[in-house]
Amino acid sequence: MVEQNGKVKMMTVNPKRLSKIFNNAELNTLCDEMTKRYLAIMDEAAI
Amino acid sequence: MKKTVQFLLAALLLCLGSAACADQLLMIRSDLPFPEAMMVLQNAITTRGYKVTHVQNVDIGLTKTGYKTDNYKVVFYGKAEEVAQLTARHSDLIPYLPLNIAIFAERDNTILVTSRPGVLADFFPDTELKNLFTRWENDLTEIFNEVQDTR
Numbered sequence: 001m002v003e004q005n006g007k008v009k010m011m012t013v014n015p016k017r018l019s020k021i022f023n024n025a026e027l028n029t030l031c032d033e034m035t036k037r038y039l040a041i042m043d044e045a046a047i
Numbered sequence: 048m049k050k051t052v053q054f055l056l057a058a059l060l061l062c063l064g065s066a067a068c069a070d071q072l073l074m075i076r077s078d079l080p081f082p083e084a085m086m087v088l089q090n091a092i093t094t095r096g097y098k099v100t101h102v103q104n105v106d107i108g109l110t111k112t113g114y115k116t117d118n119y120k121v122v123f124y125g126k127a128e129e130v131a132q133l134t135a136r137h138s139d140l141i142p143y144l145p146l147n148i149a150i151f152a153e154r155d156n157t158i159l160v161t162s163r164p165g166v167l168a169d170f171f172p173d174t175e176l177k178n179l180f181t182r183w184e185n186d187l188t189e190i191f192n193e194v195q196d197t198r
Contacts, residue, residue, distance in 0.1 A: 002134070002141055013142045017170070 010042050073187060074160040075195045076153075081118040084157035084194060085150060088122060091193040095186050097124045100145050119151040137176065143167060146183060148190075159191060 001010050015038065019031035077084045089099050099122060106119040125145035134141050148161045164183035168176070 002138060004135075004138060009138060011139065011142045 010046065012038050012042070014038075071163055071166050072160060073163055073191055074158065075191045077157045077159065077194050077197070078155075079157055079194070079197060080155060081150075081152040081157045083197075084159070085118075085120065085122075087194050087197045088148065088150060088159065088190070091190040092122070092124045095190065097126055097146075097186070099124050100127075105149075106151075117152040118157075119149075121147050121149050123147045133179070137171070137173075140167075140171065140176075146187070148187075159194060161187065163187075 001008060003009075015031040015034040019028045077087075079087065092099055101123040103121040103123070105121055106116045109116045109119065123145045124147070130144055134144065146161075146164065148159055150157060150159050152158075164180045164187060167180050171177075171180075
């Protein structure tokens with residue numbers, strides 16, 4: 001999390017984006033799952 | 048249980064901001080035992096102008112949650128002023144910093160692994176950043192070589 005110019009930004013590496021270079025179907029599924037979890041965590045924190 | 052371990056491994060790889068393809072990773076095996084390799088690694092990092100900012104005790108975390116593991120840490124490092132200037136202009140780089148190296152014991156040897164900083168150029172196609180990623184990768188290669196060559 002970072003505050004810049006009075007705005008707070010919440011960012012993370014997108015597992016789904018990274019999974020393209022993993023080249024592993026099993027890992028792709030896990031990366032998709034992690035992206036969903038990350039989004040859920042960030043959504044909850046942003047409420 | 049197996050799924051949980053796979054998930055933890057995937058999480059670690061992602062924390063490294065890395066890729067699993069062999070050519071996207073830098074990995075070496077050192078003949079040094081873990082404590083000595085850790086010391087040489089941190090020394091190699093600092094002699095190149097970087098500062099070790101944090102050592103994450105992955106092994107302690109895993110042990111606390113019931114897994115058996117040997118020595119297993121992640122070393123975070125960077126140049127504070129460089130990172131501050133960089134992230135002020137490119138805030139979307141923040142999740143990838145500071146740079147980090149996973150170090151773990153395998154019997155009497157120690158393995159070092161991290162993603163190539165050059166991989167970031169795929170995500171940030173900016174000439175200035177590309178040069179920076181290349182420099183980081185060159186420094187990292189030197190650091191790895193120093194650890195591997197130390198007897």
